Amino acid sequence: MQAGRFVSGALLAVGLMLVGCGGPVVEDAEAQDLTSREDAAPNCNGVYYEHTYYSDDTYMNVVGFRGCDCAFWSSFGRTSAFVESYYGTCR
Known part of the structure; x- marks a missing residue:
């Protein structure tokens, strides 16, 4: 009895491996474009x-910056929900 269950389970496992456990392979065009x-x-x-971005609500650890200085744009790091912003005028 146990041998029959083992053989049935083994045949089922081999059958699923041969079929590939699913439908056809779908090509993902975005995944192939790695440029x-x-x-x-x-x-x-x-x-x-x-805009200075911080890691959390303590505003102690800077994780990013975005800014325009009248003529030049600068950026580093990443953005977050914790941000201090300053705005001004150019002369």
Whole structure:
């Protein structure tokens, strides 16, 4: 009795492996495109702002920065929900 169950289970496992356990393989076009892209930097002509991003609500650990200094845009790190922002005018 146990030998029959073992053989039935083994045949089922081998059958599933041969079939591939599912439907046809679907090609994912996005997964194959591994090239990087470079977006244009924002135009800071006459705009001044700073956004400093922190890891948590203690505002102690900076994890990123985005800003425009009237003519030049700068960025590093990542954004988060914890942000301090400053805005100004350009001369």
